Amino acid sequence: MRANKIHRRKTKGVGLVESIVMAIVLIPVTLFFLDLIVLVLANSINDSACKNAARVAANQKTIEDAAPAAEKAVAAYSKNSIIRSLKLLTIDYDEANHTNVKVTTQLKVHMPIPFPGYSDFTFLARDVEPILVK
């Protein structure tokens, strides 16, 4: 009877322990992938914002018009608790020859499930577009 009790206690706890152990492994893996997806999406948003900013700038006749237009295009993207900031970093508008405009945007993303030492990431995107007006 005693031996049976001991045996039952042993077998009852194993399932729970196994589940906890599995959870310890599975949950971080899941969260890691969630973070990765957030990173990829954030990068994609940064690329998209950069492309839009460059396209808008390429449709302006002067740098005086191009810079505010690009700023406006970038500002149209909303910020949230994950995307902390998205800004126009540089704009290189070839005003002399009207060849192309190069735009760089910077996006700072805060991980939804931060890992120690890796809570914030910064992405840079660069796009080159031909200037379409003279």
Place this chain on the structure above:
Amino acid sequence: MIMETSPKNRRTKYRGRKGAIAFGVVLAFILVILGVGFMAMMLYMGGQNETKNAVDAGALNIGKQIVDQVSTGLSLIKPDERLYYDVTANQPNKFPPKLDVDVTMRKINRVWAKALLIGINADAAQQDQQAGSGVDNAQKAIDGAEGLSNDLQAEVIKTAKWRAWFDDIAKQNSLRMLGRDASMVPLNSSQWQSSCMMRGAESNIQLSGSAPFCLPPGYTLNPDYYTTSTRQPKPPGSEGRYFLKGYTPITVAGKTVWTIPFPYDEKTHLVSGPKFDAEKPSAQPMSWEKPIPNAFSASGNAVKSGGGMGEHASSCVIANPHEPFKMCIPHSFLKIHVEKPKTHWDFFMYGGWVQAPYGDQEYDFKNVTSQTGPVMPLGGIGVSTSFASEVNNIGLDVVGRTLDMLLFPPEFEAIGDNDTSKVENYMVNRINEMVSDPSTAQKPLTADDLHKCLNDFKTILYLQKWQDFYIWSEDGKTITCAPKEIACIMSPWLLLENNMIDNEPDGTEKKIIDENAFPAPEIQGSPTSTPLPPIPKPFVHVIDVDWGVWKEDVYWTPGSGYNGCLGTIRLDRYTVIKTLSIWV
């Protein structure tokens, strides 16, 4: 009591314990697979986006560069091409002129528009039965434009040139989602396509004002040939602007003229592939034998040096130089020839007023003078001779007057049916054909501008020496009037372009104002007469009197503009001294 666990129970518990681990492992595996798969998908989609963006940027660069970088040379030896120098050179008024001039897509509509305007002038002259060689010249001009257009089309469709423009931009764009070593290469560049899109939309050639567009008096442009902006919604600033329709046959002088649609205030932009394909000349034929396309496609492949899975994308773009032009003949002029003023002597004979067949005398623009008239046999009623004698104040009608006051004498307009509007209409039409600045399309030159130009006080001085005057536009916005010597200094192209200023209009002359008249004030003479022999009885002197009439005739010779001359106004101002002698 010790109870034995049955083998069945043991098996169940064993399974349950191992099942949790297995479930966990499988779940973890699935999660990892899903996560990695999702990541790969996200990267692939991101890569697809990047590839598409890079190809779009490359295609946009093709649309941008093709407008200015593809060209055909303008031959300065062939007269039918040389005449388009003024609408193709970047600085046509610059001295010394640049001799290597290229015709590009930006300029080709201007070439066609100039040919069209020459044709319109010739057709209008033909309507007035004054065509002369205008229609032949217009046909030559249209043939010249077509030759340039065909040469340009052959260059535009060469896809080899597009590839470099595509690479310039597409390769600078990031493909990092596909890997650090991913790069963009053009795909099947020899098979890139072109299309003729937005048929019937406006070209970048604007007409002067609104209908009838300051065209030659009496000429009506077919409404199928022009349109307002076809963009929806209409862009700001497009109100009141009329453009030639693109990819629409415009028939003039028995020939067909074409323009490429370049919608107003629209920039080079991407267009949908199916629409692009549907409007290709192969899918939707045009009657233009060699149409210059306005839309272009390009494809690119994002490849990895390691040979991993790449992406490819295609883009279609419609080009637009984003620059409107006015339909005009910038290097052209209108000539005014002022005949030397003369005095004619009229005598009242039995049948009415008869002009003495001799005795006409010139006077000048400098001084008021007196002249002695002729002796006219039987120059009155009951007279054997009538002598007009000396008449004073000859020249008051021309001395100290500007060209405007000579051509449109204000006192003439104050009385009777001295209508000079016909002259004014021809001249206003021609001055609007010579101004090229796009602002003059919105606000054409008016009769006031013409009068202001002709009222320049310097023309009083010029008239002392010269009889030929030229109206031309120095800056494309305003007009100037001066004699040849001064005009050629102000605008050397009048001389340098094959001595254009000496060209005569190609139409034939017609009198458009016939004897506008005004009683001349202060003409004083003392005519005398001798009566007929006194048979059967002596004549009694009744009267010997004279008076003057200022008169004006104007002749118009239309020029198509083929040789730069848009026409000649010939002004004939003269004074008629009427002498009335009566013996009964």
